[in-house]
Amino acid sequence: xxxxxxxxxxxxxxxxxxxxxxxxxxxxxxxxxxxxxxxxxxxxxxxxxxxxxxxxxxxxxxxxxxxxxxxxxxxxxxxxxxxxxxxxxxxxxxxxxxxxxxxxxxxxxxx
Amino acid sequence: xxxxxxxxxxxxxxxxxxxxxxxxxxxxxxxxxxxxxxxxxxxxxxxxxxxxxxxxxxxxxxxxxxxxxxxxxxxxxxxxxxxxxxxxxxxxxxxxxxxxxxxxxxxxxxxxxx
Numbered sequence: 001x002x003x004x005x006x007x008x009x010x011x012x013x014x015x016x017x018x019x020x021x022x023x024x025x026x027x028x029x030x031x032x033x034x035x036x037x038x039x040x041x042x043x044x045x046x047x048x049x050x051x052x053x054x055x056x057x058x059x060x061x062x063x064x065x066x067x068x069x070x071x072x073x074x075x076x077x078x079x080x081x082x083x084x085x086x087x088x089x090x091x092x093x094x095x096x097x098x099x100x101x102x103x104x105x106x107x108x109x110x111x
Numbered sequence: 112x113x114x115x116x117x118x119x120x121x122x123x124x125x126x127x128x129x130x131x132x133x134x135x136x137x138x139x140x141x142x143x144x145x146x147x148x149x150x151x152x153x154x155x156x157x158x159x160x161x162x163x164x165x166x167x168x169x170x171x172x173x174x175x176x177x178x179x180x181x182x183x184x185x186x187x188x189x190x191x192x193x194x195x196x197x198x199x200x201x202x203x204x205x206x207x208x209x210x211x212x213x214x215x216x217x218x219x220x221x222x223x224x225x
Contacts, residue, residue: 001169034214042218042219043115043202043216043217043218043219044154044202044216046213046214046215049213089153089154093210093212094210095209095210096210098144098159099156099214100156101154101155101156102153103153104152104153104154
């Protein structure tokens, strides 16, 4: 089955700096890669996703890149703000497999 | 559209009791997934269900845990004879389609076993 690894487990940045979170996956059949943000006491919320037919996707301050050959994908947050502080999860799934999540990255943005 | 509704939000049980967690998927969604999250850890897949069918239960412990998604009513995750190690947040997610698609999560049910 799919195995998703995520790094780093914790990340602290100064407000205004960029944050990068990286994930690798094992199943070459995986074709859908979402990123979720989880705030304290809440369920995960989708913030951006990418499918395997594109290499990059951007939505305002958030971007995701995908390298299918190397089986890794990354989340980039630019101009970070304190409200970006949360736990971020990457995930991977395919048409035949359920979604599997990385272990999460706790991002702290210091004002 | 009320989103994915989970209840109860918080549940306290003593060791040996039963816990029942309910999940009503988003309107129009017929695919339900349950995940468990231990404190400071990630989301662990437990089970994937469609109406009246268990599609994949590979992440669910073989004993004491069961799940159903009946034709009518919410999906239910049932834990019998709870132990302290069952204390966790249990999240339900739903999707309109099978396969690689967006999952919408509920707010979770936090189980505490005393």
